[in-house]
Amino acid sequence: MDQGSGKVNNEGGKLTHYEGTEKLLELWFEPITLENGETKRQKMCDLRVIPRDEIAEMLVKVKCEIVSFSERDEQHAYILSESSLFISKRRLILKTCGTTTVLASLDSLLALAKKYCNCKVVDIFYSRKNFMRPDLQHSLYKSFEDEVKYLDSIFDRGAAYVLGRMNGDCWYLYTLDDTSIEQPDQTLEMLMTDLDDEVMAHFQNTTGRKSEDVTKESGIADLVPDCKIDGFVFEPCGYSMNGLLKDDGYVTIHVTPEKEFSYVSFETNASMEDYSSLVDRILSTFRPGKFVMTLFTNEQAACRSSRDTLKETLLDRYTRHDRQYSEFKNYDLTFGHYVRDKKR
């Protein structure tokens, strides 16, 4: 990606590092209830009423900006100079890469949700994979312990976890051990590194190319059916897409194609009874050398337990380095870390 924060150039001006690894913030809101049980302006509890200029101002703090917008049914989707923002009635997802400062949005987001929608936060999921170059991040994001201290200063009952290896590839999570969200919810994420050169070629030399062509030629258009895709090519390379499904479903993909620090993220909340064939399509499309996979599901999710729906039958080209299954108050989570088998 050529815009925004996080570029590191050597003396000749060549980009020597870009951190594709995103910081992902997902917030769930509910109406503030008055003491007599009445909900003040309850009909206003729709986060989409927050004015666009307020959102743009909040994004300045995060060090990124809006480059594209799309909508469908109950959702607004923004492609950002670094990744994506999704806003539906009660859920806001802000995912940003590079050296953006996503947690700097929190004060603004909580204030905007109160001011325009009379809403308060009921659940939060802040997560990220370990960075390739933590030393290049702004100070708060150099270590997850500091991010946790900051979040603990804002939220009560926050719980922080590390899945995978502290001294290797891992995935950090901060969430609230609190009220449950009473609707089906599930999130699959695949965070892929060391990607195949041929695949990455689709996302190189993008200057002057149409995003629709890249979406189609790369196979992204065929990953999830009935998806309204808003794709965006960065110059001279890089690609982002937001896909909107019916109701509040979404898919989002971000590609950093440079060989030295290639990274692709795939995320969806699409409701499925079994994610195995989707996982297989993603692996065939991007051919990562390594990846971390997480699946969050709550009790109402169509697939029920996250553990039973990721059977690994289609992962036979990969060696599993870690698999962990966590039971939280309202969600369960399956985490896996896989490395491509060099013999095959």
Add this chain to the structure above:
Amino acid sequence: MDQGSGKVNNEGGKLTHYEGTEKLLELWFEPITLENGETKRQKMCDLRVIPRDEIAEMLVKVKCEIVSFSERDEQHAYILSESSLFISKRRLILKTCGTTTVLASLDSLLALAKKYCNCKVVDIFYSRKNFMRPDLQHSLYKSFEDEVKYLDSIFDRGAAYVLGRMNGDCWYLYTLDDTSIEQPDQTLEMLMTDLDDEVMAHFQNTTGRKSEDVTKESGIADLVPDCKIDGFVFEPCGYSMNGLLKDDGYVTIHVTPEKEFSYVSFETNASMEDYSSLVDRILSTFRPGKFVMTLFTNEQAACRSSRDTLKETLLDRYTRHDRQYSEFKNYDLTFGHYVRDKKR
């Protein structure tokens, strides 16, 4: 416990903190094989041949000393001024509390195993619960990240994990992702805090009391059948026991009874098909306010998967705050964190 390191007194001389939480090091060895496939002095690969004065010297580095010795079948067991040491043919377990420096034993242990038994390490498990007062520990042990860096400087392919909440009660593990131990192996640990006053009274005012009486009156004698118990009372309070089962089975219990920092650890490698009734007896005997429970099992273990044998049916007085199930190369691990339900 009144001996050894880690006592913190206020001005009046009253003990204001003692860290019962142990650092647990378990090492597995195998004979060093020569290049032609011949095992040099293979019959000597029995760690019990290491002379006692060498062991005592190694323990000086850890800042603790031997206070009692027992043996049975294939095992030597030592009660230390801070916790325990078990030595069988190929396995060594060193568990020490207070402000001992258990990792300072590593260089000596590896050298002794090579010198006297021609053995090298094939697996390591270093684990501990979060300390109550990490600020009182020696520098290396104030943060697990530093312990990991130290272990990574000695071992290749070490994998470090945090189970539970980084910002709450958690349990740290460092292990090798390497060769498998080809014999059944399983370890149950329960690390208990906020213990019941009536139960802790058994381990208070121990000056002049017989350890046998404390073992019997506290109910410890009835926890595991066919167990050769070596108990030890510390003055003015505190209790440790090593229990030897047939072959290389063991049980070890350590009690820090002071109300302000009460702590009890239970650990066994007893082979069982189901640990539920043992867990229930431990909870009834010690009545902790909170506890962390871990069960490690390898493929050969009688109970198979650690997850399926901890059914929680007998934990109905407790609320589960976390449960995580991890699949490592040779072992699986179930971790749980439970808090006593105040309503009952």
